[in-house]
Amino acid sequence: MRNLITDVRGVLIGHAHDAAAATGVTAALFERPTVASMAVLGGAPGTRDTALLEPEMTVEHVDALVLSGGSAWGLGAADGVMSWLAGHGRGFPAGGFRIPIVPQAILFDLANGGDKPWARGDGETPYRRLGMEAAAAAGADFALGTAGAGFGATTVNLKGGLGSASARAATGQIVGALVAVNAVGSATIGGGPHFWAAPYEHSAEFGGLGWPAAITPAETALRFKGGTGQNTTIALVATDAVLTKAQAKRMALAAHDGLARSLRPAHAPLDGDIVFAAATGHSGAPSDAFALTELCATAADVLARAVARGVHAATALPFPGAQPAWHDRFGG
Template sequence: MRNLITDVRGLLVGQAHDADAATGVTVAMFERPTVASVAILGGAPGVRDTALLEPEMTVEHVDAIVLSGGSAWGLAAADGVMAHLAGQGRGFAIGPLRVPIVPQAILFDLLTGGAKPWAKGGEEAPYRRLGAEAAANAGADFALGTAGAGFGATTANLKGGLGSASARAATGQIVGALVAVNAVGTATIGDGPHFWAAPYEREGEFGGLGWPAGIRPEDLGLRFKGGAGQNTTIALVATDAVLTKAQCKRLALAAHDGLARALRPSHGALDGDVVFAAATGHSGAPSDAFALTELCATAADVLARAVARGVHAATALPFAGALPAWRDRFRG
């Protein structure tokens, strides 16, 4: 177990970034067409091809899922992933043609430093290129923190980042999470180093600090970053179980509990919180509703851990006024 979403069989992750622009792309590549759904609980999402993931829609499988920076500009990343998949003969069959199915969610990182001339017109944004590079780079190991879709991500008080975690559910199946943490609020408690996700930590994966000695009323005060459209935490949870689209929808909804456990606040009008869920089908189906609930609870736990890991692993951007990273403020 790598403690990464790639512990789920049938799934690889690729990443690419533009350091000068402080933005990037993360792609979950499925080794075969995979059942997936989505749940959007934030008030300001940016998405592509998510309507087809609803259980009543016709298309049953996806080929990849993209998480990207760049706000609406970043939606072009899926074009690059589609081009890569088409070159492999992947996609939904329509006569002699293939259309790769690549849903996507984006986050806002346009104001966190770096040169973004395309946002002023006259130059093409890099996201199609970054999407293709990320797809080509897909593998079992990948970087956390200031990487991929989390490269330019921030929280209200610290640098955000790309996080991942995994666990074996009581059913024996593997569940993993992948998240780009760009929250309107905080992943840490008050002014200290402790993470809201502390009760779910395993083996000191984000510092091993546990809870603080006490949580004061002022620690519960909300801290906000930016304005409308300037935030979004986007994630994928996946399992190697066999699930239907409706069960994937339930998995995505339940996994949002992980965001609520790890970020304060979450699911607000200023966040675009999106969670995809996918089932690669390499192990058996849940035996009953209780077994499905085990998978759902595990998904929420691993997503909470992934959020904290993304912030814990991040490094600060080298720009004036950039937020400090957790490691800059608290390590040692």
């Protein structure tokens, strides 16, 4: 177990970034067509081809899922992933062509200090290229923190980032999470180093500090970053179980609890919080509703851990006024 979403058999992750622009792309490639769904609970989402993931829609499988920076400009990243997949013979066969199915979600990272001339109408965006590079880089091992879709991510008080975690559910099946943390609020409690996700931590994976001895009203006071649309936490949870699209939808909904456990606030009108859920089908189906509940609860827990790991692993961007990283503020 790597404590990464790639512990789920059939999932590969690749990153690409543009350091000058302070933005990036993460591609989740599936080794074979995979059942997936999603749930949006934030008020300002940015997505592509997510309607087809609803249980009543015709398409049953996806080839990849993409998380990206860039706000609406970042939606071009899926073009690059599609091109790479088609070049490797992947996709839905139609009329002698292959059409890769690649839904996507984006976050807002335009105001983090990077140079993004396309957002001022000057030149082409880098996202198609970054999508191709992320797909080509997909593998079992990948970086956390300031990487991929989390490269330019921030929170209200600290640098955000790309996080991942995994666990074996009581059913014996593996569940993993991947998240780009660009929250309107905070992953940490008040002004201190403790993470809201502390009760779910495994093996000191984000510092092992637990919760503070007491949490005061001042530490639970809401703090907000930016304005409407300048946030969004985007995530994927995956399992090696066999699930239907409806069951994957239920897992996506349940996994949103992980955002609520690790970020304050989550699911705000200012966020576009979305969770994808995928089932690669390499192990058995849940035996009953209780077994499905085990998978859903595990998905929420690993997503909470992944949020904290993403912030804990991040490094600050090299721009004036950039948010400090957790390690800058609190040491080792």
